[in-house]
Amino acid sequence: MHTENFSSRLLENAVNEFSKLPGIGRKTALRLVLHMLRQDKESARQFGESIIRLREEVVRCRVCFNISDTEVCSICSNNSRDGSVICVVENIRDVMSVENTHQFNGKYHVLGGIISPVDGIAPSQLEIDSLIRRVEEGTVREIILALPTTMEGDTTNFYIYRKLKPFQVAVTTLARGISVGDDLEYTDEITLGRSILHRVDFESSLGTS
Amino acid sequence: MHTENFSSRLLENAVNEFSKLPGIGRKTALRLVLHMLRQDKESARQFGESIIRLREEVVRCRVCFNISDTEVCSICSNNSRDGSVICVVENIRDVMSVENTHQFNGKYHVLGGIISPVDGIAPSQLEIDSLIRRVEEGTVREIILALPTTMEGDTTNFYIYRKLKPFQVAVTTLARGISVGDDLEYTDEITLGRSILHRVDFESSLGTS
Numbered sequence: 001m002h003t004e005n006f007s008s009r010l011l012e013n014a015v016n017e018f019s020k021l022p023g024i025g026r027k028t029a030l031r032l033v034l035h036m037l038r039q040d041k042e043s044a045r046q047f048g049e050s051i052i053r054l055r056e057e058v059v060r061c062r063v064c065f066n067i068s069d070t071e072v073c074s075i076c077s078n079n080s081r082d083g084s085v086i087c088v089v090e091n092i093r094d095v096m097s098v099e100n101t102h103q104f105n106g107k108y109h110v111l112g113g114i115i116s117p118v119d120g121i122a123p124s125q126l127e128i129d130s131l132i133r134r135v136e137e138g139t140v141r142e143i144i145l146a147l148p149t150t151m152e153g154d155t156t157n158f159y160i161y162r163k164l165k166p167f168q169v170a171v172t173t174l175a176r177g178i179s180v181g182d183d184l185e186y187t188d189e190i191t192l193g194r195s196i197l198h199r200v201d202f203e204s205s206l207g208t209s
Numbered sequence: 210m211h212t213e214n215f216s217s218r219l220l221e222n223a224v225n226e227f228s229k230l231p232g233i234g235r236k237t238a239l240r241l242v243l244h245m246l247r248q249d250k251e252s253a254r255q256f257g258e259s260i261i262r263l264r265e266e267v268v269r270c271r272v273c274f275n276i277s278d279t280e281v282c283s284i285c286s287n288n289s290r291d292g293s294v295i296c297v298v299e300n301i302r303d304v305m306s307v308e309n310t311h312q313f314n315g316k317y318h319v320l321g322g323i324i325s326p327v328d329g330i331a332p333s334q335l336e337i338d339s340l341i342r343r344v345e346e347g348t349v350r351e352i353i354l355a356l357p358t359t360m361e362g363d364t365t366n367f368y369i370y371r372k373l374k375p376f377q378v379a380v381t382t383l384a385r386g387i388s389v390g391d392d393l394e395y396t397d398e399i400t401l402g403r404s405i406l407h408r409v410d411f412e413s414s415l416g417t418s
Contacts, residue, residue, distance in 0.1 A: 041265055
């Protein structure tokens, strides 16, 4: 696989490490490593330590299981956020996506995956029980299911929905429809169909853009 | 520029460091960092330390100025290589390219750049004097100039050629011609022209492929 002749083991090592990253081939790895070589020692140290520290010091928030530097994450411990609305997402990336919209001021619950018989992921491996326990505390009034629109996402939605049945809590899901700026012509039939079924009052749609 | 909301400073730091790399945008940086997070601690440590150690411990070979883990690099200290032929290249990447051909068993000299009035690179900033000193020792019989075929490369070639005039040393340069497997139709005129001017004996061409 690698026939390169490195005159330096240190260089070879660094290239090997970089090329373990997804989407980084050996040519790119070499380019990145040669770039690091041109930086001063302090920059290289900062780079390396940022990865080591991240992996060693980062934890999962014990309330929402989002990534965190502290036992309870900055979102969960932020009292200006509405703890009565919980947005349920698959992973920490989805938390960032929702946060980037600046449209949500509630809290989160990160499942750490979705139910998938094919991949052998059972409900017990996900943070579903911990979600139910949060609801049991009685302060949550709405659960927003923000899982992917796949069979696995639907299965997980339904599983959680049934678990939540005994509680006085509204269960909602994200609106599906045509992306803002998209043409009808290029929208798939299922999305277009849903956007007709779940059409909204024109006046109420004016506020959101 | 970055409107992401990271719930973790450690995560944000690591993403910032990755996105300093050339060709790595913030989305890719996040993807790479999340990948690192999924690895075990030992892997993350190995990755980080490979960069730190590289930058802190690697040196330039004091003979040829190639990158090296030791004062004299593994190529210069390899006695089975022919020290009477020196291949002059612009940078350490070019050493790797030539090594990968497995066609060269001599030694190298890395200039660390080429003469470029536009970029303000003068001969004194390059490892040219050190090359002349190697020739002065009297054991070198051939210098292969393997610099880029650009105006700067030509200037540097000519500068070195004149510096070597006083010495009993053959100065050669890489053959330019049609790439192996390329069609004449798609070869630029200058390359095709050179390959006609510098045509080789058919029989002697049979050995190389």
